[in-house]
Amino acid sequence: MNRILMIKLEENIGKQVMIQGWLHKVKNLGKIAFLYVRDRSGIVQCVVNTKEIDIKGMRVESVIQITGEVTSSGSKTEKIEVQVISMQVLNKVNHELPMEVNKENIEASLDVMIHNRVLSFRNKKVASIFKVQECISKSFAEFLRKEGFKEIFTPKIVKEGTEGGTELFxxxxxxxxxxxxQSPQFYKQMxxxxxxxxxxxxxxxxxxxxHDTKRHINEFISLDLEMGFIKDEYELMELEEKLIEYMINNIKEECMNEVELLQVNLPIIGEEIPKMKLSEAIEILKTQYKKINLEKDIDPEGEKLISEYVKEKYKSDFVFLTHYPQEKRPMYTMPADNGETKSFDLIFRGLEITTGGQRIHNYEILKEKMIEKGLNPENFEGYLSAFKYGMPPHGGLAIGLERITASFLGIENVREATMFTRDKNRLVP
Amino acid sequence: MNRILMIKLEENIGKQVMIQGWLHKVKNLGKIAFLYVRDRSGIVQCVVNTKEIDIKGMRVESVIQITGEVTSSGSKTEKIEVQVISMQVLNKVNHELPMEVNKENIEASLDVMIHNRVLSFRNKKVASIFKVQECISKSFAEFLRKEGFKEIFTPKIVKEGTEGGTELFxxxxxxxxxxxxQSPQFYKQMxxxxxxxxxxxxxxxxxxxxHDTKRHINEFISLDLEMGFIKDEYELMELEEKLIEYMINNIKEECMNEVELLQVNLPIIGEEIPKMKLSEAIEILKTQYKKINLEKDIDPEGEKLISEYVKEKYKSDFVFLTHYPQEKRPMYTMPADNGETKSFDLIFRGLEITTGGQRIHNYEILKEKMIEKGLNPENFEGYLSAFKYGMPPHGGLAIGLERITASFLGIENVREATMFTRDKNRLVP
Incomplete structure (x- = not known):
């Protein structure tokens, strides 16, 4: 008999079926017992006659196979149940579980959850985070393919970092x-x-x-795009707004159960994503929020305040901050007037989730900018040579997948939205 | 005026348009000149009055913008052309090109092509390889999503290799x-x-x-899958056959221009992909091909001969070799009788393109097998602990993206199907 998923049981009332999954919970009432069995599609209640089938010593999370008949359930909460005819243990749990996963919330510290990652994924809320994450990454690819983008795979072992020698493994x-x-920057431009x-x-x-913060991890997934023949950085912001809208719509269509379970307020774009020069944002922070010590950049607290300001004024959870000063941006950033650049960050509810901008496409200027930033052009030969033979005007942006997932879902620590965390203290699992 | 792609010009005969792209070729006839301009969608012939527009010193591969009128062309080869009204150089090539890319075939060694990767991609034949490659990777994800698989992202910085300490960076x-x-093996199982x-x-x-061979590179893209609740390894081979069929159909639908340009004979599955025990294959090689010195494995020449045998007998370009001996397979491979395993390779026209099989799901047996292979279970704690708490019967397989692309397209050196090669001698570009 072929296995059937829990989600298909309702169509099979009155029939004999075979199901496989994890033993989620056991309620032993003496003569009969209820076994709750979980597979990737759901949980079903199975009724066992304990005289015929021995369930003594069965630990939850064991992998079992049940043959039985699907019947309508008398209970209010369950539509159907399975009357067990036979049961087979496919893989028995012989060890004490380090935490319980069958409760609504796992009652363990984040550290214990991350250490026992395989178990914590089995909790429905935890799994929901990654359902939404997959929707985000899939939407990114889908949307860009429709816009004529091609997927590339570029090397992760490189001779030089994009920003010079710092913060490299x-x-x-x-x-x-x-x-x-550190990023596919050079290769996507090439x-x-x-x-x-x-x-x-x-x-x-x-x-x-x-540094070990709630918003940093040392290995993460970057959603990167780069686009040739742009007029300016505004074309990139326009594209990103459509992309974000596409992502949110897909989450609404495919993940509403997860969104409800996680009690999330989905992101609101408003009429459009407001755009604001960084210098204007700093002015607002100084005059309206009495923030001092802001010169050419804003700190995490400033990002939060600006988001509040924008939410109030434009009803948007997002804001593009534009025209970052040259000294705050990498050498390949296209300069604008007054020491500013054609670059932007996208801030969502107080957290930067994208950095992007137009890039320099002229070989000589790029070389000069490298020297200005204290870099040796000779070390960047593979990259630089691409600018000798016809580089179009272009620009791009990058979104951290774990960070956008966490911030869309209102999760404070990015590790919760990371499958397997790599940070200063964690190399296992 | 907004840019229009070459592929859309035919719909705009009689209209004024703006195009942008690379200067592919110049034919200067004196009073008039033909400029061939290339963008990602195609090439168009542009007619320039050289009295009005100066094209002196223009090198091919410069990035240009042309405004002009689309007209029907009198020529036999081109349906349309663009009568140039004005031309703007967006980025001029000031350097000698290291090779010509506007010929049908690039006349340069593979080494020069790889070194000047950005330029070689501009050749239509070279670009075609990666159009097919993207179709393969996209089909892999698409097919598996339809079969209920979820995409995962697992760490590439790890504490231990899957096979112990050899061949690790x-x-x-x-x-x-x-x-x-070396592979996402442990994480996909987890x-x-x-x-x-x-x-x-x-x-x-x-x-x-x-070692530096035509079929090995040191960093590559692996298409990996892993599947729980399987009966045995045959379920995986069945899935892979459907997957390969799906890939080939998508190539036929989306890449026929590329396939024709590259003059490729697309892979033929035949009635179904034949399956043969490795021991049978060795027997055939010994008796029918007089190969000696084969004991428990076959060499590349043997793989070629078996493919010829299978092509002749079953009209298939593919063959599954099954039941590899335990000493040739990693510790996590599910044992079968007589020292064999529930594992397989998929051979395509003489080259192994997949390794797969059922895995051990019992904690104690896996631990034993580690010790048998000389590994210390304590070093694999993060992986092993996943087996303590309910690991279902499972198995999976892996396909090297560059290798399958090269072999489907009849390309001998896998580097030609690799965007940016990493081998013993190459870290740039």
Missing amino acids: EVKYFNEKAYLA MVSSGFERVFEIGHVYRAES | EVKYFNEKAYLA MVSSGFERVFEIGHVYRAES
């Missing part, structure tokens, strides 16, 4: 010293120049930042 | 020694146990193999 590459890529014009990558990036 | 991870993942049951990952894997 070192790799022993045969007899050479190499690093793990792929614009390769004639692909519009490219995206969903891939791992690495930051050897040694 | 070392990473300095803060104060610890870590490695780059994600089966997490309740996801069916998972796939498209991600980078790393092999520090120091």
